[in-house]
Amino acid sequence: MTIAESTRSDAIQRRLRSGIEIVTGTLRRNPLTLLGAVIVCFLGVLAVVGPVVSPYDPAAQNLANRLRPPSLAHPLGTDRFGRDLLTRIVYGARFSLGIGLAVTAIRVVVGTAIGLMSGYAGGWVDEALMRLVDIQLAFPGLVLALVVAGILGPSLRNLLIALAVVGWSTYARVVRGSVLSIKERRYVDAARLIGTPRRRLFRRHLLPNVISPVIVIATLNLGTVVLATAGLSFIGLGAQPPTPEWGTMLAGGRQHMRQAWWIVNAPGAAIMLTVLGFNLLGDGLRDMLDPRQQTRIEVV
């Protein structure tokens, strides 16, 4: 092993160790973050494993068994077609987490790319892209997503497109801000002077410095997307019955609120738990990664 290699691996180990220390330290100081991580992991496992171990079929109707209150056989009761609610909730976790992850991933990639470009290029490119961001921020996100999803036609796929299209501007703004402050640093100048290719400059020098706030916003954003997906499906613009999507299930329980309170409350609680998990985790990550709280106002 050459000296350069050994110092490099030392440095990596040191960084790793300090990273682990930050994580365990924060978890000890703030147990709520741990709770958030546990909730998110639990839901993830549920989404992957749940459908395999569940004894019921989420779509199988059993009219003899309709509107049964929670019992041992059906821990969360049954709906108006006699379908087991717990099974449907478990299947629903796939939709909520899947859409949440997909939408957030698209938003992160698009927003970060535009933010990097805008901050690095400056001038008219920056001005034009930022006005584009302003225009998007001029609409309450959910209203715009609602209209886009509605015009494209109600379906889960179109809902995903609509939510992905409207939410990237927050990332673009935050990333642009970070790039503006970083690109004047000496080491970036130095890298440019020795002729570092632009692609490498972005990847090695700019991106690592803007990634922390992006991770924080993305985590909090996951909760928002889950909420928006459920809300729009509830209105009827997302998943269509009989898809076991939480918002759709909640809307279907409306007529039976009087005699079967569990039908609206089971999916409602599932949505809340998911959002709570992402929020707790996001708050914790913010304390960890962004002590100066740059992301505070952006997400609210």
Added chain:
Amino acid sequence: MISRAYLLYRTATSVVVLCGVSLLTFGLTFLTPGDPARTILRQQYGQTPSPEVVDAFREEHGLDEPVVVQYADWLTGVLQGDLGSSYGSGRPVTELLVESLPPTLELAAAAMSVALVVAVPAGVLSAVRQGEWVDGLSQLGSLIGVSMPNFWLGYLLIIVFSLQLSLFPVAGDGGLSHLVLPAVALGTGMTAIITRLIRMSLLEVLDEPYVEMARSKGLSERIVVYKHALRNALIPVVTIVGLQFGYVLSGAVVVEIVFQRPGIGVLLVDAVFARDYPVVQGAVLLVAVLFVITNALVDLTYQYLDPRIQLGGSQS
């Protein structure tokens, strides 16, 4: 004082944004898969329309013109206060909007009031008693409040207060009794956000030297908190309350559907499902314009409240 240059810059960017907003709003129609006229007619009649009917519809609504001409016509109309008329009922869109706006604003104002009435004392108490059980309780409450979907909260309130206790009507529009549950459902998320913000902001201010000074003068803690600290702590709250306006409008759409309350939300959703594009465009435009104006006003108020803040031209 607010500088004239900044005022000018803010107005100019607002105008640019509004132009973009109008373009985007108009362009939404073109997201329709296939031919809009045919899609709309199929929706209205429930069957594939004959070519003559489609042509007549296109001509009647100017859909046979080039896109640029359509946009110019629409924009000219908008600037003159004419948003076209509904494909469904044939009534002028402006009339529908004027009818639907007051109930939505009423709901939004009620929700904001609920939020402020609960959040200000809760946030102050939380900050003053930092680390005690009151603080823990209020923080837990806020966490649950932000994570709660407002449509589920709406149903919970209906189940408990309307169906079980029969205190409030289930749904519909009417006097104050019809406003209570929707306002709580819509205001809870905001309450949670504002409580957290006031707590954080007050804790920051309580650390500042001038507060120390007030304390060492021997002023009672009550006067220090309410007279000296809270005033400054509320400044960021003004911004957030303003920015929350968009959140309130989005939330109102869903809450109006839960409680079957007439308003912009119900108007917009019905129009989206019916592909009644003039109404969709009108409602979206109205919401965006309200939003842009509020944000500009918030910026200006912010600077007025805290003269230390200098809002530069290119800051964003």
